[in-house]
Amino acid sequence: MSGESxxxxxxxxxxxxxxxxxxxxxxxxxxxWFALFAPGAVYEVPTAGxxxxxxxxxxxxxxxxxxxxxxxxxxxxxxxEAHAEYPHSRTRRSISNVRVLGREGSIAKVACNLLCHRARxxxxxxYFGHALYTxxxxxxxxxxxxxxxxxxxxxxYPGKVSIIL
Amino acid sequence: xxxxxxxxxxxxxxxxxxxVVEEPDRFLFRVARRAFTEEAVLEAERRNIFDRCWLYLGHxxxxxxxxxxxxxxxxGREMVFNRDRGGAVHAFLNTCPHRGATLVREPRGxxxxxxxxxxxxxxxxxxxxxxxxxxxxxxxxxxDGGCADLTPAPRIEHYRDLYFINFDRDAESLEDYLAxxxxxxxxxxxxxxxxxxxxxxxxxxxxxxxxxxxxxxxxDGFHGVPTHSxxxxxxxxxxxxxxxxxxxxxxxxxxxxxxxGNGHAVIEYPSPWGRPVARWxxxxxxxxxxxxxxxxxxxxxxxxxxxxxxxxxxxxxxxIFPNLVINDIMxxxxxxxxxxxxxxxxxxxxxxxxxxxDERVRALRLFNFLxxxxxxxxxTPDDVEALECCQKGYRNLRExxxxxxxxxxPRGAGARTDDEExxxxxxxxxxxxxxxxxxxxxxxxx
Numbered sequence: 334m335s336g337e338s339x340x341x342x343x344x345x346x347x348x349x350x351x352x353x354x355x356x357x358x359x360x361x362x363x364x365x366w367f368a369l370f371a372p373g374a375v376y377e378v379p380t381a382g383x384x385x386x387x388x389x390x391x392x393x394x395x396x397x398x399x400x401x402x403x404x405x406x407x408x409x410x411x412x413x414e415a416h417a418e419y420p421h422s423r424t425r426r427s428i429s430n431v432r433v434l435g436r437e438g439s440i441a442k443v444a445c446n447l448l449c450h451r452a453r454x455x456x457x458x459x460y461f462g463h464a465l466y467t468x469x470x471x472x473x474x475x476x477x478x479x480x481x482x483x484x485x486x487x488x489x490y491p492g493k494v495s496i497i498l
Numbered sequence: 499x500x501x502x503x504x505x506x507x508x509x510x511x512x513x514x515x516x517x518v519v520e521e522p523d524r525f526l527f528r529v530a531r532r533a534f535t536e537e538a539v540l541e542a543e544r545r546n547i548f549d550r551c552w553l554y555l556g557h558x559x560x561x562x563x564x565x566x567x568x569x570x571x572x573x574g575r576e577m578v579f580n581r582d583r584g585g586a587v588h589a590f591l592n593t594c595p596h597r598g599a600t601l602v603r604e605p606r607g608x609x610x611x612x613x614x615x616x617x618x619x620x621x622x623x624x625x626x627x628x629x630x631x632x633x634x635x636x637x638x639x640x641x642d643g644g645c646a647d648l649t650p651a652p653r654i655e656h657y658r659d660l661y662f663i664n665f666d667r668d669a670e671s672l673e674d675y676l677a678x679x680x681x682x683x684x685x686x687x688x689x690x691x692x693x694x695x696x697x698x699x700x701x702x703x704x705x706x707x708x709x710x711x712x713x714x715x716x717x718d719g720f721h722g723v724p725t726h727s728x729x730x731x732x733x734x735x736x737x738x739x740x741x742x743x744x745x746x747x748x749x750x751x752x753x754x755x756x757x758x759g760n761g762h763a764v765i766e767y768p769s770p771w772g773r774p775v776a777r778w779x780x781x782x783x784x785x786x787x788x789x790x791x792x793x794x795x796x797x798x799x800x801x802x803x804x805x806x807x808x809x810x811x812x813x814x815x816x817x818i819f820p821n822l823v824i825n826d827i828m829x830x831x832x833x834x835x836x837x838x839x840x841x842x843x844x845x846x847x848x849x850x851x852x853x854x855x856d857e858r859v860r861a862l863r864l865f866n867f868l869x870x871x872x873x874x875x876x877x878t879p880d881d882v883e884a885l886e887c888c889q890k891g892y893r894n895l896r897e898x899x900x901x902x903x904x905x906x907x908p909r910g911a912g913a914r915t916d917d918e919e920x921x922x923x924x925x926x927x928x929x930x931x932x933x934x935x936x937x938x939x940x941x942x943x944x
Contacts, residue, residue, distance in 0.1 A: 378874055380699055380700070380701055380702075381702075383699065389861075389864060389865070390857065390860065390861035390864060390865075391697075391698050391857075391860065391861075391864075392697075392698030392699050392864070393697060393698045393699050393700065393701060393848070393849050393864060393867065393868075393872075394864070394868060394874070395701065395868070395872055395873050395874035396868060396874035397864070397865060397868055398868075399865075401736055402732075402736070402869065402876075405732045405735055405736065405876070406876065408731075408732075408735075409728040409729075409731070409732060409876055412728050412731075414727045414728045415728050415880070416725065416880040416883045416884065417879035417880050417882060417883040418879075454886075454890075456706070488702050488703070488704070489701070489702060489703040489704070489873055490704060491703075491704075492703045492704045492705050492706070492873065492882055493703065493873040493874070493878070493879040493882050494873050494874040494879075495873075495874075495879035495882075495883075
C-alpha cells in the first residue's frame with residue numbers, strides 16, 4: 334500500500350458520512366445539513382445528461398449555488414412560502430457504490446450513486462444519478478467543500494429540483 | 499347562488515368560441531376552465547393554432563457551423579433544425595421518406611449526411627435523397643418530384659436569428675405575424691453589438707398542467723410578489739435588490755403593459771434585480787461594478803440615452819402567441835412549451851447571452867439566471883407548483899367553471915404590469931383562432 338492510499342479515508346467512514354448526510358435531508362433537518370458544508374463550498378446540479386466536468390460559468394445548470402446562495406436555499410426551504418415544498422415532500426435517498434477516488438492535501442474526493450424518491454400530492458418522482466464530493470477530512474468534523482449531483486436521466490421528468498438532492 | 503352565476507345568466511356575452519366571456523361594461527373577463535382540461539379543446543388547438551401560427555424552432559447560434567444539426571419537438575412534430583454545407587438553414591420533419599423511421603436520433607451534432615439506420619436511405623444535409631441504387635431496384639423516374647427527399651416544414655423564416663416554422667403554407671409572413679413584438683425582440687437582440695447566442699445547453703422539463711397556464715404565468719406581474727416572496731427575501735438578504743421607491747417591491751413592478759398584436763403582449767418595468775448586461779447590484783461585489791458599468795455605457799453609446807437606459811434598467815416579459823416567451827429579466831431566457839395532453843406540457847428553456855461577451859459577465863449571467871429561473875431556481879419551482887395546483891383545481895370545474903382574468907379592466911389603456919390585460923390579449927387571439935379555425939369544438943363553461 335502506497336503512502337498516498339494509506340492516507341485515504343476508509344470507505345466505511347465515507348459511507349457513514351454520506352448516509353448521515355442523506356438522513357438529514359430525508360428528515361428535513363436542513364440547518365444541520367448545511368452545517369456539513371465548509372464556508373466557500375459549492376453545491377451544483379448540471380442539467381440531465383451533462384458531462385461530469387461541465388462548467389457552470391459556461392453552461393446552463395439547474396443549480397450552481399455558491400455558499401451564500403446555498404445558505405439562502407436552505408433558509409427558503411424552511412418557509413411555508415416555498416410553495417413547491419410546502420407542505421414538505423416525503424423523500425428517501427439511497428446512497429450506494431461509494432468509492433474513494435483519491436485525495437489532494439486534506440481533501441478527499443468521493444463518488445457515489447444516488448437514488449432519490451420523492452412523493453408529494455399523489456405523485457412519485459424519481460431522481461437517479463451519481464454524485465461527486467470533495468470533503469475536508471481534517472479537524473473534528475468532516476466538511477463538504479463541493480457536492481455535485483449528476484442526474485443520469487435524459488430529461489427532467491419530475492419537472493423540478495425543488496428539494497436538495 | 500346557483501351553479502350558473504347570475505352575472506353570466508343575465509349578461510352572458512360569450513366571445514366567438516364560447517370559452518371566453520368579456521363584458522367590458524362590467525369590467526369582467528372570464529375563461530371557461532374546460533379550455534384547460536378537454537382533449538377536444540387540445541385537438542382544436544393543434545389544428546387551429548399550432549398548425550397555423552408561427553412556432554419557435556430555435557436560435558441560429560445553436561447551429562452555428564455548416565453541418566450542425568439538432569432535433570426538437572415543435573407543434574406536435576419531430577423536427578430536424580440544421581445548417582447545410584452551404585450555410586442554408588433548414589427545418590425537416592424527422593422521418594425517413596421511405597418507411598417513416600426517425601431519421602436523426604442524436605439530439606445534436608455535425609454531419610455531412612443523414613442516413614436512416616433502418617434500410618439505409620441516405621440524404622444530403624440539404625434534404626436531397628443521396629442513395630444510388632443499381633438499375634432495377636426502383637423504376638425510372640422514382641426520384642423525380644422529390645418523393646425520396648426529406649420533407650421540409652412548409653415555411654421557415656427568421657427574425658434577428660430566431661427561427662420559426664409554420665405548417666400553414668399560406669400563413670402571413672413571420673414579420674407580419676410578429677407585429678409589435680419585433681420592437682421588443684430588437685431590444686434583446688441589440689444587447690450584443692455582434693448579436694446574441696444561446697449559452698451552454700437547455701433546461702428541458704415537464705409540467706403537469708395545461709400549456710396555456712405557462713403562457714399566462716410567464717407575463718403575469720400580479721403573481722410575482724405573492725408567489726415569489728421567498729425569492730425577494732433572498733434578494734434582500736444578499737444585497738441583490740436595487741430600486742427606487744423606498745423598497746416597495748410591488749411598486750417597483752409597476753411599469754407598462756403593451757398589446758403587441760396577434761395575441762402577443764409584453765410588460766416592461768423598472769428592474770428590482772441586477773441585470774448582467776448593464777445593471778450592477780451590490781450582491782455581485784464592487785470588483786464587478788466597473789465591468790457592468792462598461793456594459794451600460796456601451797449600450798447608451800450605441801443606442802442613445804433613452805433607449806440605452808431602457809435596455810439597461812428595465813425588464814421585459816413577453817409572450818409571443820402561442821407558445822414562445824422571451825423574458826429579459828435578471829437574465830434573458832427564451833422558453834417554449836409544447837402540449838402533450840390537456841394536463842401536461844414539455845418545456846424547453848435557454849439562456850440567451852451577448853455573443854462574445856467577457857467571460858466574467860457570462861459567468862455572472864448564468865449565475866444570475868439560476869437564482870430565479872429554471873427547475874432548480876429559487877422561483878420557477880413555485881410557478882410549476884402554482885400551475886399544477888390550478889390544473890388540479892380544474893377537477894372542480896362542473897361546480898366552479900370560470901377563471902377570472904379581469905384585473906385592471908377599469909384602467910383601460912393604462913393597464914399596469916400587475917394587471918391582467920396581457921393575458922386578455924392572449925385569450926382574445928386564442929378565442930378568435932379557436933372559433934375561426936377548421937376544427938370546431940363546443941364552447942361554454944360546462
